[in-house]
Amino acid sequence: MAPDDRDILDTLAQTAPAPPDVHWGRYRAELSEKLEARRARRAWWRRPVPVALSASLAGALLFFAVWGGYRNGTGTDFTALEETVLGGRLGLLQQYAVVERLDLLEELDVIRNLDRLAAGRQG
Amino acid sequence: MEPTDEVLCERVAGRDEAAFDLLVARYQERAYRLAWSILRNAEDARDLSQEAFVRLYEAAGSFGGRAKFSTWFYRILVNLCLDHRRKNRWWQRWARDERDDPSGESLLDRQPAPGADPADALGRERASSSLWAAVDRLAPRQRAAVILRVREELPTAEIATVLRCSEATVRVHLHRALAALRKTMEKS
Incomplete structure (x- = not known):
């Protein structure tokens, strides 16, 4: 460190201003109050919060378990049922054009009769 | 023979109130003076030096003894003061002349x-x-x-x-x- 720098530090050390006086009794009393307040706050956080959190978590798990089971067991979701059935017939759906033609063949007799009926009316 | 600061800090970790009181008695003036030197505000210095003691009480168990107790405690205090200055920078600059x-x-x-x-x-x-x-x-x-x-x-x-x-x-x-x-x- 340069001599100039040492001089500056020495000057600062010798002329350091003193802080305003403090009433140490009051200072200690305030400190005790703060410490007590912090202890109370920590105690509040330590005890009820974890208990409440655990209870809420357990409650939530129970609710979802019971409600989920209830919905799956007794609910009548027709869309879901239809999707399941259609899912089972996926192979059939892929050949939908053929199915349509087969349907037409099944109805061929009816279609022929319709033609006859139309001819009878004209005649 | 008086117990060292480090021994007292260990006792504080075990929630020894008398040890804490003794440490406060040893460091209160230094803590306040140091905080005031950084903050130049008596009220803030009092408040933050007290907060440093509260943190000391809470964190005494984490004092590993690798550094001197005084160094560890000053670290708590100086960090509090620097954080305080950082948070209040905008108005402290403006009110620089108003400081005590x-x-x-x-x-x-x-x-x-x-x-x-x-x-x-x-x-x-x-x-x-x-x-x-x-x-x-x-x-x-x-x-x-x-x-x-x-x-x-x-x-x-x-x-x-x-x-x-x-x-x-x-x-x-x-x-x-x-x-x-x-x-x-x-x-x-």
Whole structure:
């Protein structure tokens, strides 16, 4: 460190201003109050919060378990049922054009009769 | 034989109230003085030095004994002060003149008188006032490094532990701070 720098530090050390006086009794009393307040706050956080959190978590798990089971067991979701059935017939759906033609063949007799009926009316 | 600070801190970790009281008694003046040197506000210094003791009480168990107790405690205190300054920077700059000064002088009063004789006592007082005013204007960590060196007479290694930086960084802080202070001295 340069001599100039040492001089500056020495000057600062010798002329350091003193802080305003403090009433140490009051200072200690305030400190005790703060410490007590912090202890109370920590105690509040330590005890009820974890208990409440655990209870809420357990409650939530129970609710979802019971409600989920209830919905799956007794609910009548027709869309879901239809999707399941259609899912089972996926192979059939892929050949939908053929199915349509087969349907037409099944109805061929009816279609022929319709033609006859139309001819009878004209005649 | 009086127990060392480190032994007392261990006892505080075991929630020994008497040990805590003894540590507070040993450090309250130093803590308040150091906080005031950084903050230049008596109320804040009182509040933050008390907060440092509360943190000490809560965190005594984490004092590993790798550093001296005083260094560990100063680290808590200085960090609190630097955080406080950071949070209140905008209005503290504006209210710089309003801070309490034991001399009761305004910033204008603290400026050196033109042509003052350095040998003159009044001149010296003005010079030192302007020097301390320049310390107030330093960047927070430079200022903390200077104060820890000047007021607490900490070596560079301990200042580095308190400020959580390397010794080289502390040297840089001190070098820059002293360069700024030298300029102030030259002007005055």
